[in-house]
Amino acid sequence: MSAAPHAPIAQQESGVVKGRVDIAERPAISAGSGAAFLVLLLLLGIFGLSIAAFITGAIAADQGEPGGVSRLVVGSVGLAIPLLLFSSFVIVAPGQTSVRQFFGRYVGTVRRTGLVLVPPLTSGKKVSIKVHNFETNEIKVNDLDGNPVEIAAIVVWQVADTARAVFAVEEYEAFIKAQAESALRHVATTHPYDEPGPGETSLRGGTDLVSAELAEEVAARVAIAGLEIIEVRISSLAYAPEIAQAMLQRQQAGAVIAAREQIVEGAVTMVDQALKRLEADDIVSMDDERRAQMVSNLLVVLCSDQRTQPVVNTGSLYA
Structure with a gap:
């Protein structure tokens, strides 16, 4: 049998x-x-x-x-x-x-x-029902995109059911610390560190949503021990050292591109306003070739990283 x-x-x-x-x-x-x-x-x-x-x-x-x-x-x-x-x-x-x-x-x-x-x-x-808090160890996990990140969280909790805390688990303080790290590891793997896709939440940009999700998961894991989770907050978040430099360069490149886009947009607006003002006030009459030359010169002056050196042209453009 x-x-x-x-x-x-x-x-x-x-x-x-x-x-x-x-x-x-x-x-x-x-x-x-x-x-x-x-x-x-x-x-x-x-x-x-x-x-x-x-x-x-x-x-x-x-x-x-x-x-x-x-x-x-x-x-x-x-x-x-x-x-x-x-x-x-x-x-x-x-x-x-x-x-x-x-x-x-x-x-x-x-x-x-x-x-x-x-x-x-x-x-x-004796069982304390005061509010406790602790910070998890900084653990290394792979985010949703597979990038290694280091993350830690602060957990605020208290004993809600003293009988479960004493009799259902061996040591409820050690139990909640282990379960909090396990939940943190799981939640971190379900979100990208940055640049979320449609319908996604990033660890860096959606801290409040990620913290709420983490609090719910920790609460579900420690309910068996009669413990109540008051709040969970991410206290440390960074790329792992082996890729931190590469990710920093990527962020810097993105910042440079964004700055260049703003500079070009502003330069084009200024050139457009200058041409319209010259034509409206009938200061100078320009054909298409002269207009193109002026646009090129103005864009070089406005978008250049270094100070431009003026050159006085005493001849004719068509000479």
């Missing part, structure tokens, strides 16, 4: 990621600071009376007085009960929670702050 196939490690149902440890946070039975202080005072009173009963009972039993053994037993029980119940008091600071277990069984999470009264004989693990 063949063995039954193993169940999947994690599955997603109705937008909720579920793993082998199917658990969710629930509130633990607890009382606030007021009730805790009253119980504490009561236990201290019982503890003091028990000490007195134990001492007087021991003295009476040693002297053979009647009732000494009874007082000794009552004092011993009275001492044991407060000592046992003292484990019911925990202090929870703001931004912290206490995940309670009763002999290995999860019984709830305490989110009250201050001195809190919890069920006796329960153990607790």
